[in-house]
Amino acid sequence: xxxxxxxxxxxxxxxxxxxxxxxxxxxxxxxxxxxxxxxxxxxxxxxxxxxxxxxxxxxxxxxxxxxxxxxxxxxxxxxxxxxxxxxxxxxxxxxxxxxxxxxxxxxxxxxxxxxxxxxxxxxxxxxxxxxxxxxxxxxxxxxxxxxxxxxxxxxxxxx
Amino acid sequence: xxxxxxxxxxxxxxxxxxxxxxxxxxxxxxxxxxxxxxxxxxxxxxxxxxxxxxxxxxxxxxxxxxxxxxxxxxxxxxxxxxxxxxxxxxxxxxxxxxxxxxxxxxxxxxxxxxxxxxxxxxxxxxxxxxxxxxxxxxxxxxxxxxxxxxxxxxxxxxxxxxxxxxxxxxxxxxxxxxxxxxxxxxxxxxxxxxxxxxxxxxxxxxxxxxxxxxxxxxxxxx
Ligand code: FES
Ligand code: FES
Numbered sequence: 001x002x003x004x005x006x007x008x009x010x011x012x013x014x015x016x017x018x019x020x021x022x023x024x025x026x027x028x029x030x031x032x033x034x035x036x037x038x039x040x041x042x043x044x045x046x047x048x049x050x051x052x053x054x055x056x057x058x059x060x061x062x063x064x065x066x067x068x069x070x071x072x073x074x075x076x077x078x079x080x081x082x083x084x085x086x087x088x089x090x091x092x093x094x095x096x097x098x099x100x101x102x103x104x105x106x107x108x109x110x111x112x113x114x115x116x117x118x119x120x121x122x123x124x125x126x127x128x129x130x131x132x133x134x135x136x137x138x139x140x141x142x143x144x145x146x147x148x149x150x151x152x153x154x155x156x157x158x159x
Numbered sequence: 160x161x162x163x164x165x166x167x168x169x170x171x172x173x174x175x176x177x178x179x180x181x182x183x184x185x186x187x188x189x190x191x192x193x194x195x196x197x198x199x200x201x202x203x204x205x206x207x208x209x210x211x212x213x214x215x216x217x218x219x220x221x222x223x224x225x226x227x228x229x230x231x232x233x234x235x236x237x238x239x240x241x242x243x244x245x246x247x248x249x250x251x252x253x254x255x256x257x258x259x260x261x262x263x264x265x266x267x268x269x270x271x272x273x274x275x276x277x278x279x280x281x282x283x284x285x286x287x288x289x290x291x292x293x294x295x296x297x298x299x300x301x302x303x304x305x306x307x308x309x310x311x312x313x314x315x316x317x318x319x320x321x322x323x324x325x326x327x328x329x330x331x332x333x334x335x336x337x338x339x340x341x342x343x344x345x346x347x348x349x350x351x352x353x354x355x356x357x358x359x360x361x362x363x364x365x366x367x368x369x370x371x372x373x374x375x376x377x378x379x380x381x
Contacts, residue, residue: 040292041282042262054276059288106276113275125275127264 004065007075017063022046033073033101044129047102048072054109073101080108083149091142095133103129111147226374233367234316239357241350246311256355271302297349316379341368
């Protein structure tokens with residue numbers, strides 16, 4: 001039995017310890033927002049957060065997630081999901097959309113840790129997330145916008 | 160003359176003994192070459208000292224050469240991709256047997272554990288993953304920190320040895336901690352169990368590093 005928390009909900013699951021977290025969240029918990037791209041930590045489509053870090057769930061055995069907190073695209077906290085969602089819609093980022101939940105989960109860590117990221121910060125944070133449709137320039141624009149929205153949201157909620 | 164403070168009977172007895180001893184030992188005490196002998200002795204002594212010095216300096220030279228030779232062997236391991244890939248000259252780790260820059264623009268980050276969504280442990284697990292092209296792993300996968308990057312790449316043997324003797328380069332209190340690092344650090348140990356192996360076994364590598372230090376941590380000529 002492995003105990004873990006996913007999007008704030010606790011689970012105790014009977015799973016093989018080497019099952020990748022991606023299988024657990026998609027197949028066992030039905031959270032299909034996270035995508036399977038390569039299965040070998042090369043594309044970033046499967047990015048989720050584990051204790052606040054953007055792990056690649058396709059290669060992370062569930063044994064490593066025991067006792068930890070996983071957040072998927074469905075459970076991203078509003079202070080991050082709201083500005084990202086608005087910016088992604090405003091810039092109209094996705095083409096096919098397959099890579100986008102991974103892109104957004106990676107971008108969420110960036111704007112959490114670096115509220116005003118430079119282009120260089122964006123390159124450093126996002127170069128591991130591949131987009132077959134080459135939406136990179138729109139992703140960059142959207143991250144700049146999301147970081148502005150995030151700080152203005154934070155200012156508004158402080159008033 | 161110093162006064163002898165003995166009773167008169169004892170004085171006679173002692174004087175007699177001294178005279179008798181003088182007669183018996185006189186040939187040894189005053190030989191023909193009484194002056195020559197100490198001079199010879201002095202020459203012999205000087206000679207012995209010179210020879211000891213020469214011997215010492217030969218031993219010293221031999222020891223220094225052995226120390227350098229031990230470092231030369233260890234250097235081949237330090238510069239092997241399994242070791243050097245985590246001691247790059249830039250801020251990106253290297254990967255593979257050709258030591259190419261890590262894909263995905265991975266960066267060292269201040270603590271050597273990556274940046275933002277690109278932390279080492281996001282992909283590298285607590286153990287190697289089975290299968291082709293999957294990331295290797297141990298619990299402590301990381302690079303040296305940005306403050307103390309401990310660069311090996313591009314260093315000559317002399318430059319690297321100088322680095323190891325400098326605690327600002329290694330961050331170790333003394334050079335013996337270097338032995339501890341190469342002997343017990345989990346990442347170092349991992350390098351000898353994964354992919355193309357370094358040219359020495361881990362045991363021989365540690366022995367050569369120890370020998371380099373024990374024999375004076377001599378700096379290689381180049
Ligand atoms: S599916 Fe996990 S990195 Fe590609
Ligand atoms: S939008 Fe199609 S792969 Fe990124």
